[in-house]
Amino acid sequence: MNITVTRTDQPKTKPADDKLGFGSLFTDHMFNMDYTPEKGWHNPRIEPYGPIVMDPATMVLHYGQEVFEGLKAYRKPDGGIQLFRPLENIRRMNRSCRRLCIPEMDETVILEALKALVDLERDWVPGSPGTSLYIRPTVIAMDPFLGVRASHTYRFFIILSPVGAYYPEGFNPIKILVSKDYVRAVRGGVGEAKTCGNYAASLLAGDVAHREGYTQVLWLDGVELKYIEEVGSMNIFFVIDGEIVTPELNGSILPGVTRNSVLELVRAWGLAVSERKISIDDVMAAQRSGKLTEIFGSGTAAVISPVGELKYADTVITVGDGQVGPVSNRLYQALTDIQFGLTQGPEGWIESV
Numbered sequence: 001m002n003i004t005v006t007r008t009d010q011p012k013t014k015p016a017d018d019k020l021g022f023g024s025l026f027t028d029h030m031f032n033m034d035y036t037p038e039k040g041w042h043n044p045r046i047e048p049y050g051p052i053v054m055d056p057a058t059m060v061l062h063y064g065q066e067v068f069e070g071l072k073a074y075r076k077p078d079g080g081i082q083l084f085r086p087l088e089n090i091r092r093m094n095r096s097c098r099r100l101c102i103p104e105m106d107e108t109v110i111l112e113a114l115k116a117l118v119d120l121e122r123d124w125v126p127g128s129p130g131t132s133l134y135i136r137p138t139v140i141a142m143d144p145f146l147g148v149r150a151s152h153t154y155r156f157f158i159i160l161s162p163v164g165a166y167y168p169e170g171f172n173p174i175k176i177l178v179s180k181d182y183v184r185a186v187r188g189g190v191g192e193a194k195t196c197g198n199y200a201a202s203l204l205a206g207d208v209a210h211r212e213g214y215t216q217v218l219w220l221d222g223v224e225l226k227y228i229e230e231v232g233s234m235n236i237f238f239v240i241d242g243e244i245v246t247p248e249l250n251g252s253i254l255p256g257v258t259r260n261s262v263l264e265l266v267r268a269w270g271l272a273v274s275e276r277k278i279s280i281d282d283v284m285a286a287q288r289s290g291k292l293t294e295i296f297g298s299g300t301a302a303v304i305s306p307v308g309e310l311k312y313a314d315t316v317i318t319v320g321d322g323q324v325g326p327v328s329n330r331l332y333q334a335l336t337d338i339q340f341g342l343t344q345g346p347e348g349w350i351e352s353v
């Protein structure tokens with residue numbers, strides 16, 4: 001593939017590593033590619049980062065035909081840069097595209113585009129502990145048309161954002177509230193696709209949780225409001241009676257790359273693990289019998305997010321002793337060591353840039 005590169009003549013000043021937050025600063029360049037029915041995906045190019053000018057009738061603005069991804073580039077101790085399981089994100093993006101009636105892309109083209117852009121921006125990958133370069137590939141429907149159908153034209157772009165350490169004050173547990181009024185996704189819906197509407201749909205429940213002093217929402221299934229699905233924008237795990245349990249993928253749960261990596265690691269470590277339906281009642285019963293020792297979320301941003309407190313209806317429980325548990329700790333350490341190149345992960349997990 002021939003990627004045209006147009007460099008900026010106004011490079012930005014790079015922020016100090018300790019000034020990095022999440023998602024508000026972007027690098028100098030972006031990758032763009034277009035789709036038309038006649039040409040397919042064409043004109044791959046790296047250009048200066050900047051606005052996308054669009055007609056007010058552009059379909060993505062009205063009907064949310066969009067998919068996105070999120071992964072990171074990490075700085076290794078020797079100064080090199082690496083990606084963590086990027087093909088998993090690319091394959092998931094194509095599955096999301098299929099669900100949203102967006103034409104799929106060639107995996108190798110997208111991997112090449114990711115690497116070319118990160119390589120051009122390699123000075124933007126921060127090096128302090130816990131910092132990284134967040135990568136956001138996105139596809140949007142571009143037809144200027146008011147009417148519900150799949151768009152005929154699309155734009156694919158990738159933007160990059162240097163991000164700070166997720167746990168600058170140390171690895172701390174969060175408090176979560178079980179949502180009884182709102183659901184994130186329903187059977188047959190788009191819950192397993194990374195598409196914008198899912199996040200718009202989650203905001204109000206998030207507001208309610210924040211007002212009550214909770215950091216994240218624990219989502220129950222959209223049919224019976226009974227089975228656990230996810231926490232915030234993360235997958236969720238429980239440690240019950242020594243077994244690591246996560247809800248099985250059912251079409252409404254987002255299949256996280258971190259979730260899958262956690263499963264592969266704990267299986268390799270020989271720990272008891274199961275993917276199955278787990279109800280909120282099972283969790284509360286495990287707590288009452290003293291068998292619930294840990295809850296944690298998993299996702300690219302936080303890697304592992306231990307849960308210290310959970311509220312369901314009028315019951316508030318402290319998970320374990322409210323501190324980070326041993327499984328959460330071990331997984332966090334193992335995953336970040338692999339991501340930052342301190343240890344070797346399983347075959348095929350790392351892609352050098």
Ligand SMILES: *Cc1c(COP(=O)(O)O)cnc(C)c1O
Pocket residue numbers: 070194230232233234235254255256257258259298299300301
């Ligand atoms: C992205 C996302 C996750 C986590 O996926 P990772 O690939 O591990 O980052 C989990 N749930 C939702 C709803 C998500 O959007």
